[in-house]
Amino acid sequence: xxxxxxxxxxxxxxxxxxxxxxxxxxxxxxxxxxxxxxxxxxxxxxxxxxxxxxxxxxxxxxxxxxxxxxxxxxxxxxxxxxxxxxxxxxxxxxxxxxxxxxxxxxxxxxxxxxxxxxxxxxx
Amino acid sequence: xxxxxxxxxxxxxxxxxxxxxxxxxxxxxxxxxxxxxxxxxxxxxxxxxxxxxxxxxxxxxxxxxxxxxxxxxxxxxxxxxxxxxxxxxxxxxxxxxxxxxxxxxxxxxxxxxxxxxxxxxxxxxxxxxxxxxxxxxxxxxxxxxxxxxxxxxxxxxxxxxxxxxxxxxxxxxxxxxxxxxxxxxxxxxxxxxxxxxxxxxxxxxxxxxxxxxxxxxxxxxxxxxxxxxxxxxxxxxxxxxxxxxxxxxxxxxxxxxxxxxxxxxxxxxxxxxxxxxxxxxxxxxxxxxxxxxxxxxxxxxxxxxxxxxxxxxxxxxxxxxxxxxxxxxxxxxxxxxxxxxxxxxxxxxxxxxxxxxxxxxxxxxxxxxxxxxxxxxxxxxxxxxxxxxxxxxxxxxxxxxxxxxxx
Numbered sequence: 001x002x003x004x005x006x007x008x009x010x011x012x013x014x015x016x017x018x019x020x021x022x023x024x025x026x027x028x029x030x031x032x033x034x035x036x037x038x039x040x041x042x043x044x045x046x047x048x049x050x051x052x053x054x055x056x057x058x059x060x061x062x063x064x065x066x067x068x069x070x071x072x073x074x075x076x077x078x079x080x081x082x083x084x085x086x087x088x089x090x091x092x093x094x095x096x097x098x099x100x101x102x103x104x105x106x107x108x109x110x111x112x113x114x115x116x117x118x119x120x121x122x123x
Numbered sequence: 124x125x126x127x128x129x130x131x132x133x134x135x136x137x138x139x140x141x142x143x144x145x146x147x148x149x150x151x152x153x154x155x156x157x158x159x160x161x162x163x164x165x166x167x168x169x170x171x172x173x174x175x176x177x178x179x180x181x182x183x184x185x186x187x188x189x190x191x192x193x194x195x196x197x198x199x200x201x202x203x204x205x206x207x208x209x210x211x212x213x214x215x216x217x218x219x220x221x222x223x224x225x226x227x228x229x230x231x232x233x234x235x236x237x238x239x240x241x242x243x244x245x246x247x248x249x250x251x252x253x254x255x256x257x258x259x260x261x262x263x264x265x266x267x268x269x270x271x272x273x274x275x276x277x278x279x280x281x282x283x284x285x286x287x288x289x290x291x292x293x294x295x296x297x298x299x300x301x302x303x304x305x306x307x308x309x310x311x312x313x314x315x316x317x318x319x320x321x322x323x324x325x326x327x328x329x330x331x332x333x334x335x336x337x338x339x340x341x342x343x344x345x346x347x348x349x350x351x352x353x354x355x356x357x358x359x360x361x362x363x364x365x366x367x368x369x370x371x372x373x374x375x376x377x378x379x380x381x382x383x384x385x386x387x388x389x390x391x392x393x394x395x396x397x398x399x400x401x402x403x404x405x406x407x408x409x410x411x412x413x414x415x416x417x418x419x420x421x422x423x424x425x426x427x428x429x430x431x432x433x434x435x436x437x438x439x440x441x442x443x444x445x446x447x448x449x450x451x452x453x454x455x456x457x458x459x460x461x462x463x464x465x466x467x468x469x470x471x472x473x474x475x476x477x478x479x480x481x482x483x484x485x486x487x488x489x490x491x492x493x494x495x496x497x498x499x500x501x502x503x504x505x506x507x508x509x510x511x512x513x514x515x516x517x518x519x520x521x522x523x524x525x526x527x528x529x530x
Contacts, residue, residue: 005316005349010361021361036345041291041314048293048365113325115352116359118384119393119403 001114003057004088007049011100011107013118019102022053027096027109030061035089039081043074045088058087168246172208175221175248179212183219188227191239201225222249254280261306261341268336270324274303274372278460278470282370283307285456285472286432292367293348297355297420300324302334302347304370309338309346313368318353320382320405325350356383356408356416358424365426373413375436375468383408410436411492414447418473418485422451425475430455432472437491438498441467447487451479 011020055066064083071077098107098114108115176182184205186198193201205225212220224247229239261276263269274282282304288294290312296305299317301324309315317334319325326333338347353359355373374382382405393401414435421431431452437445441459446469455472462468 001351002349005351008316008360008364009351010359012357012359038291044291045293050361111326113322113350113352115322117320117322117352117354117403118357119401 001093001109001112002089003054003061003063003091003093004045004049005114006057006093006098007054007088009098009107009114009116011103011105012116013100013103013105016100016103016105020100022050022057022101023098023107024101025057025061025093025096026099027061027093029094029096030063031092031094032086032090033092035085037082037085039074039078039085042081042085042088046070046074046084049088054084054087058091061091063087063091171248176209176211180220181212181215181218182210182221182223183214183216184223184225186225186227188229190229190231191227193227201227223247224249257307257310261310263303266301266303266337267340268301268332268334269303270301272372272374273301276303276307279304280307282432282470283311283313285470286368286370286430288313288368294368294370295366295424296369296371297353297417298371298373299334299350300372302337302350304372305347306337306341306343308368308370309343310341313346315347316366317347317350318355319350320352320354320384322352325352354384355413355420358420360424362423364424365429366424367426367429369421369425369429369431369433371417371431371433373417373433373435375410375434382406383413409492410495411487415485415487418447418449418452419479421473422449422475422479422483422485427475427477430472430474432470434468434470436462436466436468436495438466438494441469444488445469445491446471447485449473449479449485450483451475451477452485 006023006025009023011023013020051066051070055068058064058066064087066083066087067080071080074081092112093109093114094112096109098109099105100107105118184202186193186201202225224245226245226247228242228245230242257280258277261280263273263276266273286294286308288308288311292308292311292313293316294305294308294313295316295318296302297318299305299319300321302315302317305315305317315338317325319334324334334350335344335347338344351359384403384405414433417433418431425431435445441457443454443457446454446457452473453476455474456470457472458470459467460470
């Protein structure tokens with residue numbers, strides 16, 4: 001699971017609607033896989049992601065230290081875009097857990113695929 | 124609102140994008156003869172041709188016939204008949220700026236006969252090549268990883284066209300399965316997120332048998348963002364996640380059962396150490412509810428102007444009234460494909476107009492829910508449905524007999 005996908009997911013246990021994002025990553029295996037750098041796509045994705053969540057997750061995993069505030073325009077910010085690319089596209093959670101900060105529900109990640117299904121008593 | 128395009132009629136429209144300068148179908152075949160008057164008879168066609176050729180652009184003219192072979196002399200002779208048109212530019216057969224095509228059509232019932240009845244002549248301007256070759260390249264027959272309901276490659280491309288996929292679009296399919304519908308999107312440069320309730324489809328445990336394989340095979344792996352195990356009835360995406368397009372072929376309960384996680388009151392909590400191996404109990408997912416959930420999901424999670432393209436089954440004539448309605452979405456098209464028996468499946472394209480308010484929900488006609496229940500294979504759901512109807516009637520009866528209570 002890429003950190004990009006992690007950035008899109010929240011806890012959806014019945015009744016858990018506040019403090020359910022971002023899910024805390026407790027990973028046992030995080031790998032780095034090279035991906036093609038596409039600055040237009042990264043800029044496009046910046047509108048879709050939650051910057052603070054990405055920043056704290058990247059920092060907690062020790063991947064990169066991203067600036068607190070994004071510059072208004074990404075023009076000429078190649079270095080920063082490359083760093084965001086590293087976090088969003090090249091960092092994969094292979095095995096571990098995503099833990100809800102509110103209700104402590106745990107979603108498992110195995111072989112790089114997150115299982116977001118709830119079980120019978122949670123829906 | 125268009126009713127009942129067939130698959131082939133849409134495909135045909137997509138196949139050879141060209142501007143017709145004349146159309147012999149408007150002629151009466153018994154009287155239509157091959158003369159210069161028919162070739163550019165319409166004033167619209169003449170204007171189109173003059174605009175295309177000016178100012179002095181190089182051109183070529185290809186002559187071909189359907190259901191008859193034309194010799195080189197025949198072709199040359201046909202070209203000479205176009206002498207009356209003013210071509211200001213030079214002839215360039217290899218790299219023309221304007222490519223003209225002259226197509227003669229003969230009666231197809233008498234194959235390759237020299238005296239097959241002449242049907243008409245088409246004179247057309249080439250716009251661009253079609254993309255038919257993609258269908259062979261992405262054929263399911265040569266796909267390494269498919270399942271029982273993998274989407275036919277032509278239809279999958281059709282869906283990608285309907286969804287207006289562009290390079291850099293972010294596309295999601297909540298019933299991705301083997302990702303058959305997402306591969307064409309990846310081909311057009313979109314980035315893919317796939318979801319499915321079945322962890323076996325998504326799992327990367329066996330590297331040769333999972334949804335990722337389809338992308339690896341076509342060297343599109345860089346376009347696949349992730350696959351996630353999700354349940355359509357419970358969205359796990361943060362509320363303000365916006366996809367550029369959502370494509371889906373939900374299970375119809377015919378070849379593949381439609382399922383969602385069951386709500387079990389007083390269920391025993393599963394101990395943490397057993398959760399990894401625990402497969403939650405699933406129940407039948409009524410078709411109308413599934414479709415409404417999907418449309419509601421799309422209304423929330425599409426960008427404004429983004430499109431939802433999905434298939435839904437009917438057990439009856441594919442009517443427009445079966446298409447779900449959402450106040451925040453607009454119907455673009457409803458195209459049907461006949462299936463076995465009286466079944467059809469319809470491909471619905473909806474476009475998001477604005478972000479929905481919490482009260483704006485998808486609705487589907489009662490009649491649709493009814494025919495889907497009546498034709499459901501599950502006796503259990505039929506019994507449940509009848510019980511619900513009986514209960515509803517009973518409540519109405521009680522309400523009708525005690526009108527004074529509220530007064």
